Amino acid sequence: MSQRLPTRWDIRWEEELIKIWDSEGRFKTKISGTRPVFVIDTPPPYLSSNRPHIGQTASYAHFDMIARFMRMRGVDVVFPFYADRNGLPIEVQIEKKYGIVAHEVPREKFVQMCKEELDKYEGEFVASLRRWGLSFDYWPNGTDSPEYRRMTQSTFIELWRRGLVYEAERPTPWCPRCRTALAEPEIEYKEEETYLNYIKFKVKETGEDIIIATTRPELLPATVAVIFHPDDQRYKRLEGLHAVVPPEGQVVPILPHRAANPQYGTGLVMISTFGDTRDLMIVNELKLPIRIIVDEAGRINTGKYAGLAIREARAKIIEDLKAAGLLVKQERLVHNVPVCWRCKTPLEIIVTRELFIKQIEFKDKLIELANKMEFKPPEYRQVLIDWIKSLELDWPVSRRRYYATEIPIWWCVKPNGERMPIVPKGGEYYVPWRDPPPPEVTDACKDGRLEGDTRVFDTWMDSSISWMYASGYTKEFNVFPKVYPHSIMRPQGYDIIRTWLYYSLLRAYLLHGNIPFRYVRINGMGLDEKGEAMHKSKGNVIDLLAPVEKYGADSVRFWAAAAGRLGSDYRYNENIIREGKEFVTKVWNISRFVLSFPEPAERPQLMPIDMAILAKLYDVAKKAISAYSDFDVYEPAHLLYNFIWHDFADHYIELVKSRAYNRDGTFTEEEQKAAVWTLYAVWRYSMKLLAPIMPFVTDKAWRLAFGKSIHDETIEDPPEEWSRGDASLFELLKKINSAVWRYKNRQGMSLAASLDKALYVPEAALQAAKDLKYTHKVLDVRPGHGAEQIDDEGLVWIG
RNA sequence: GGGCCCGUAGUCUAGCGGUAUGAUGCCCGCCUCACGCGCGGGUGGUCCCGGGUUCAAAUCCCGGCGGGCCCA
Numbered sequence: 001m002s003q004r005l006p007t008r009w010d011i012r013w014e015e016e017l018i019k020i021w022d023s024e025g026r027f028k029t030k031i032s033g034t035r036p037v038f039v040i041d042t043p044p045p046y047l048s049s050n051r052p053h054i055g056q057t058a059s060y061a062h063f064d065m066i067a068r069f070m071r072m073r074g075v076d077v078v079f080p081f082y083a084d085r086n087g088l089p090i091e092v093q094i095e096k097k098y099g100i101v102a103h104e105v106p107r108e109k110f111v112q113m114c115k116e117e118l119d120k121y122e123g124e125f126v127a128s129l130r131r132w133g134l135s136f137d138y139w140p141n142g143t144d145s146p147e148y149r150r151m152t153q154s155t156f157i158e159l160w161r162r163g164l165v166y167e168a169e170r171p172t173p174w175c176p177r178c179r180t181a182l183a184e185p186e187i188e189y190k191e192e193e194t195y196l197n198y199i200k201f202k203v204k205e206t207g208e209d210i211i212i213a214t215t216r217p218e219l220l221p222a223t224v225a226v227i228f229h230p231d232d233q234r235y236k237r238l239e240g241l242h243a244v245v246p247p248e249g250q251v252v253p254i255l256p257h258r259a260a261n262p263q264y265g266t267g268l269v270m271i272s273t274f275g276d277t278r279d280l281m282i283v284n285e286l287k288l289p290i291r292i293i294v295d296e297a298g299r300i301n302t303g304k305y306a307g308l309a310i311r312e313a314r315a316k317i318i319e320d321l322k323a324a325g326l327l328v329k330q331e332r333l334v335h336n337v338p339v340c341w342r343c344k345t346p347l348e349i350i351v352t353r354e355l356f357i358k359q360i361e362f363k364d365k366l367i368e369l370a371n372k373m374e375f376k377p378p379e380y381r382q383v384l385i386d387w388i389k390s391l392e393l394d395w396p397v398s399r400r401r402y403y404a405t406e407i408p409i410w411w412c413v414k415p416n417g418e419r420m421p422i423v424p425k426g427g428e429y430y431v432p433w434r435d436p437p438p439p440e441v442t443d444a445c446k447d448g449r450l451e452g453d454t455r456v457f458d459t460w461m462d463s464s465i466s467w468m469y470a471s472g473y474t475k476e477f478n479v480f481p482k483v484y485p486h487s488i489m490r491p492q493g494y495d496i497i498r499t500w501l502y503y504s505l506l507r508a509y510l511l512h513g514n515i516p517f518r519y520v521r522i523n524g525m526g527l528d529e530k531g532e533a534m535h536k537s538k539g540n541v542i543d544l545l546a547p548v549e550k551y552g553a554d555s556v557r558f559w560a561a562a563a564g565r566l567g568s569d570y571r572y573n574e575n576i577i578r579e580g581k582e583f584v585t586k587v588w589n590i591s592r593f594v595l596s597f598p599e600p601a602e603r604p605q606l607m608p609i610d611m612a613i614l615a616k617l618y619d620v621a622k623k624a625i626s627a628y629s630d631f632d633v634y635e636p637a638h639l640l641y642n643f644i645w646h647d648f649a650d651h652y653i654e655l656v657k658s659r660a661y662n663r664d665g666t667f668t669e670e671e672q673k674a675a676v677w678t679l680y681a682v683w684r685y686s687m688k689l690l691a692p693i694m695p696f697v698t699d700k701a702w703r704l705a706f707g708k709s710i711h712d713e714t715i716e717d718p719p720e721e722w723s724r725g726d727a728s729l730f731e732l733l734k735k736i737n738s739a740v741w742r743y744k745n746r747q748g749m750s751l752a753a754s755l756d757k758a759l760y761v762p763e764a765a766l767q768a769a770k771d772l773k774y775t776h777k778v779l780d781v782r783p784g785h786g787a788e789q790i791d792d793e794g795l796v797w798i799g
Numbered sequence: 800g801g802g803c804c805c806g807u808a809g810u811c812u813a814g815c816g817g818u819a820u821g822a823u824g825c826c827c828g829c830c831u832c833a834c835g836c837g838c839g840g841g842u843g844g845u846c847c848c849g850g851g852u853u854c855a856a857a858u859c860c861c862g863g864c865g866g867g868c869c870c871a
Contacts, residue, residue, distance in 0.1 A: 007834055189871070336800090336871080379803090383869080386802075390870080494804095495869075531805095531867075562822095563811090568804085569867075573811065575823050582836045593833030638813090642821080653833080661832085738839085745828060745840050752831035 005704075009588045011552035014696045018130060026711065029078050029137045031477045037076045039479065039488045040067055041467040041517060042136065043500070044084035044143060047121045053534045054572060055526015057132060057544040058560035062523060062633050063491050064134045065561060068692035069628045072715040078479065080470050081126065081136035085118045085144040086404045087459035088178060092343060093117065102402055103179065107433065114403040115144070128544055133553045133695050135711075143462040144403070146429040147474050152462045153408040154426040155511055156397075164358050164510050165397075167421065171273065171283070171290070172396055174350045175340035176298025176310075180399045181354050182340060182347065189336040190344060196265060198328040199321060201226065204242040204251055211328055213265020215335060217321065218313040219272035221248050221303050222291040224283065227257040227269050234267060245270070246326050247317065248303060257282060279349070294350050310348065355407065355455075356394040359506055363388055366505060369515045373505075376631050377567040380494055380522040384505070387498040395506070397458045404456035406430060410437045411453060412445035420448070464503035467516045488517035489631065493525060494567070521631040524569035531571050542572050554694040555580035561637035561693045566630075583641060584697045587690070590649055591701035594683040597660060597676045604673040608767035609733065611725030613652045617643065617682055618722035624689050625717065633693060640690050648682055651734050658774035666774065688715050732765050732795070733772070739791035740776045743798065753777065760786035760797035 021027065031037060040063055045052055052060070060081075067079040091102055094113050102110050126138050141147045159165050172181040197217050200209050212226060226243045228235035238254045245252055260269045271282050273290045283290065295301040298310055305313040321327040338347045359366075366388050375381040398407060408430040412420040422444045424430055424437070432452025441450065467488050471480040485508070492500055501520065508516035527533055528540045535541070547556050558580025564570030606614075620643045627635035656675040659667045667675075691698040691710045702710035740759065744751055754777040761781060765772065769781040778798070786799025 008836070187871090338871090383803075387870085498869075525868080527867085529811095533867085565813090571811075573823095575811070578836080579822070585834065585836050589834035589837085591833085596833075638821085649833085650838085654831090654838095657832090663832095741839050748828075750829055750831065751839065752829085 005592055007585075007589060007592070009552070009554075009584045009697055011549075013700055014133070014553050015131075017696050017699060018133065021135070021709075021711075024709070026709075027135060027137055029080070029472075029477060031076050031078075031479060035074055035076045037078065037479045037483050037487060038070050039078040039467070039471045039483050039517075040080075041470045041488055041490045042080055042082075043492050044082050044463060044466060045125070046084045046087070046089060047118050047125060052125065052128070052544060053526070054542045054544040054547070055534055055570070057129065058526050058563070058570065059491070059493065059523045060129060060134055060136075061132055061557050061560040062631075064132075064136065065557070065633045065692040066489075066491075066521075066628070066631050067135060068695060068711065069715070071711065072688065072691065072713060074714055078470060078472065078477075078483075079136045080139050081129070081134070082139040082148075082469075083118070083122055083125070083142035084459070084463055085115075085142045086462050088180075088401060090114045090118060091401060091403050092178075107402055110402050118142075118144075131545060131548055131553060133557065135695075143405075143459070148462065148469060149405045150427070150429040151465060151469060151474050152405045152457065153428075153430055155465055155468075155507070156457070156461065157408060157423050157426040159357060159510055160423050162510075165355055166358070166394075167353055167355050169351055169353050170356070170396075171349045171351050172354055173338065173347050174296070174352065175343065175345055175347055176296070177343050177345040178340060178401065179296055180401055181352060181396045187338050187347065188341045188344070190339045190346075191334055192337045192346070193332065193334050195330040196333040197318065197321075197330050198266065199246065200326045200328060201246065201270075202244040203238065203254075204244050206241065210238070210243065210268055211266045212268045212270050213331075214270055215333065216272065216314070217317050218300065218305070218310055219293070220245055220270070220317060221250075221300075221305070222272040222293045223250070223252060223270045224273055224288040224291060225252050225271040225286065226254045227260045227271055227282070228254070228267055229260040229262045230256040232260070232262045232267050234262075247320055247324065255286065257286075273349075290351065292351050294348050296350060296352065298348055310346075354396045355398040357397050357506070357510070359391060359395050360393070362506070362509060363391060366509060369505060369509060373515050373517070374519050376519065376521045380497060380520070380567065383494065383497045384501060387502055395458075395503075397461050398455045399458055400454070401456050404459060405462055406432055407453045407455045407457060408432060409453040410441045410445070411451040412448040413451060414448045420445070421453075422450075460499055460503045463500055464507040465511075466500075467504060467508070484512070484517075485515050486518045489519040489521060490517045491521040491523065491631070494522050495525065497522070519631065522567050524564055524567055527569050527571045529572050529574075531569070547574070547577055551577050551581045552584065552696070554584045554696045557693055557695075558583060558637060558641075561633040562641070565634050566632045580694075583645065584694065586645055586649060587687075587694070587697050588701065590644065590653070590683065591687070591697075591705075593653065594679045595701070595705050597679065599680045600673045600677045604670050604677055606674045606678060607671060607771075608726065608729055609652075609655060609771060610674050610678040611722075612727060612730035612733070613648065613678060613682055613725070614722040615725030615727040616647055616730050617685060618718045618725075619727060621685065621689060621718040625715065628692070636689065637693055640686060640693070644686050644690070647730070647734075648686065651730070651737055652682070653679070654737065655733060655768065655771045655775050659771055667770065671770075685718065688713055726764075729764055729767060732762065733768055735791060735793070736761055736765055736772065736796050737775070739796040740778075740798075743790040755779075755798070757798045758782050758786060760784050760799065762795050 042063060067077045070077045091114060094117060095102055173187055174181055194215050196213050196215055198211050198213050201212055203210055223245045239256055241254050242251050243254050260267060271279050273283050293300055293302050300306055300308050300313045305316060308316060318327060339345060340347060367385055370381060370384050409421050409423055410432055412422055422441050425440050433454045437450050468480060471483050471488060472478040473480045504516040508514055525533060528542060532540060555577050559573060559576040563573055563576055620639050624636040624639050659672055660675040660679060662672040687698045687702060687710060699710045741751055757778060758780040759772060759776060759778040763783050766783055773781045786797035788798050790796050790798055
């Protein structure tokens with residue numbers, strides 16, 4: 001190798017390497033058929049903007065490091081990248097961008113607008129990640145492709161056949177703006193200022209007045225009960241009596257129920273169908289009658305206030321109550337209202353026909369399965385289990401939106417008006433709102449008229465089977481039967497445990513009676529320098545390419561790996577990126593140094609210090625391999641940084657430099673070769689261990705050295721014989737080096753200057769006497785004590 | 800309102816029963832033939848506060864305060 005290589009790593013080499021990797025076909029999934037297969041269930045990112053932020057990208061870099069490590073362990077890794085493109089956010093974005101409302105535009109056209117917008121983002125998204133050196137196989141078919149949607153639909157049809165899906169009229173949290181039902185995780189809460197209204201009801205049996213406090217007076221016509229807390233002595237006497245509800249005068253029971261808070265308002269609470277989820281729960285529990293007064297657009301649809309929007313109705317009814325002398329008082333109040341996660345519109349609970357997937361009856365089984373998955377780190381298992389325990393409703397999966405997977409149902413409308421759902425046989429991509437029904441559907445509806453369902457699925461219906469898609473379920477290389485579920489790993493953030501992870505588990509259980517994958521790797525969130533989440537609205541989003549352009553991808557990857565422990569949040573920290581850059585330079589220069597010697601063909605007789613550094617490396621390798629195997633990149637990053645820099649470079653290389661050069665023939669040829677052989681052995685092995693984290697500098701050096709890619713090498717377990725060296729000798733030599741350097745420093749000497757004295761060291765260190773003598777340029781190296789102690793422990797003397 | 804996590808030198812971070820790890824910053828030296836994006840040496844901490852358990856607490860328990868996340 002030439003000595004004329006620049007002393008600094010040039011980050012432009014990274015872009016050359018990406019081109020080389022691409023031309024070598026490294027980004028394509030390869031299944032040998034002989035090696036074990038491992039699937040990484042890459043999170044398909046949602047393309048609501050053209051670039052992921054740097055925190056998100058860092059987690060993808062982690063996945064890449066794991067993929068690269070596994071490949072070097074002799075495994076065929078399926079590491080796909082495709083986009084999640086279905087769902088509400090893109091629709092909302094299009095509506096905002098063009099100032100339109102989805103349901104007022106021809107559906108075909110609206111869907112096309114969404115698709116085009118997404119296409120614009122995807123190319124740049126992929127290119128940015130590639131610039132980070134990510135080695136995924138890019139699959140252009142995202143969750144909105146016929147290929148993926150076909151799978152979503154077929155798995156749904158399978159569940160339908162098994163009776164796990166039902167359509168029911170059910171009170172459902174509903175967004176009047178988006179005109180869709182929402183599932184539990186899609187509900188958010190927002191503080192809102194409102195009035196708590198104290199309203200007079202009459203007790204039917206006694207004629208006395210009772211006062212009820214409510215923030216939702218417009219729901220009075222839907223009120224079906226009044227409750228008080230069972231321990232509330234003030235109202236015990238009302239138990240079993242009835243209340244007359246203004247203004248329409250319906251008579252409802254007065255019941256004790258623990259959900260009533262005696263401290264809130266008057267302690268008497270009206271229960272309406274449907275004010276909120278608590279109302280819903282009580283209505284179900286007490287089997288109260290259902291009074292539907294709100295329609296899909298959020299308008300009152302019955303009685304005196306019909307046609308008014310919720311807020312208008314509220315104002316009007318308050319006015320009427322006032323006029324009738326039934327409004328006792330109003331208190332200002334700030335409370336939390338449930339809102340739509342996407343558009344923040346306050347939700348209503350209305351009754352619609354929705355499709356539900358059964359989950360409540362399987363809670364115990366799901367918890368059992370959750371205990372069978374391996375969580376890294378383990379503490380996140382409880383988050384999933386707690387969530388399963390808290391579920392109260394089946395999963396509503398139908399949505400009245402547009403850019404999503406169509407529900408594959410046709411409705412057979414009989415002459416008598418009866419509607420029968422018919423599902424096709426599966427295996428195709430069905431668009432019932434647009435396409436004619438397939439023959440098996442027409443055959444099943446000879447006596448009726450067919451209507452295609454216009455609804456779509458909740459997007460988690462798509463992403464909850466990503467682990468099947470990633471395993472090539474729809475692809476030519478389909479390894480699903482081979483890897484499911486033991487060789488699939490799900491990497492994801494803790495923020496979507498209750499959604500992506502939970503629904504994946506549910507779907508796997510319903511489809512296969514099993515877990516979806518054996519391993520769950522939970523990463524923390526990437527935060528800004530101050531430790532706050534990055535949000536466009538906050539203006540603290542750090543671009544994912546700027547630091548790469550400044551410091552190079554290897555440096556940024558080093559930050560990604562080293563910034564935080566697995567499962568903990570990690571902050572953006574330019575210092576660590578800079579440290580990564582310096583480490584790249586260090587690695588580069590170590591490589592230049594080692595490669596300046598011809599590698600000995602045969603293994604020479606090693607000296608004790610050579611054995612000692614190998615023993616040290618043995619230990620580092622064991623720990624690093626074990627950590628990598630647990631999908632941790634933080635430990636390896638720190639272990640390798642410290643070993644390569646502060647053991648290998650600072651001490652071993654310094655100690656054996658004279659022996660390796662052997663300019664004046666002080667050492668025997670065997671001794672010299674031992675140094676060079678060991679330099680190579682340590683360098684080779686540590687480069688391989690580092691390659692998953694810093695794939696660029698390690699590959700460039702490896703190609704110069706051996707004319708092939710480091711990424712084709714195998715990381716074997718370290719040879720057992722390495723462990724026979726004496727690692728404590730190495731620690732002792734480090735202390736001696738430091739002591740001498742400190743001494744020279746205090747004497748104002750250059751470290752390269754000769755010291756006209758003998759060095760006295762512990763007996764053990766004499767095994768490296770010659771190396772010590774020439775490294776420190778002392779007269780002699782002797783055992784015992786000299787005239788002057790130069791360390792804290794009394795080990796090192798000179799004189 | 801509930802749950803979970805976190806609070807260690809200017810900054811970031813490890814330790815999680817025996818008074819503290821590393822990085823960075825700062826100061827001082829060194830052109831040592833792989834590297835000045837380097838090498839060496841030093842400086843810097845009531846381990847958020849209060850109480851408890853213990854021979855002994857950053858470390859365990861309780862209560863605050865501050866920050867974050869998830870959920871209602």
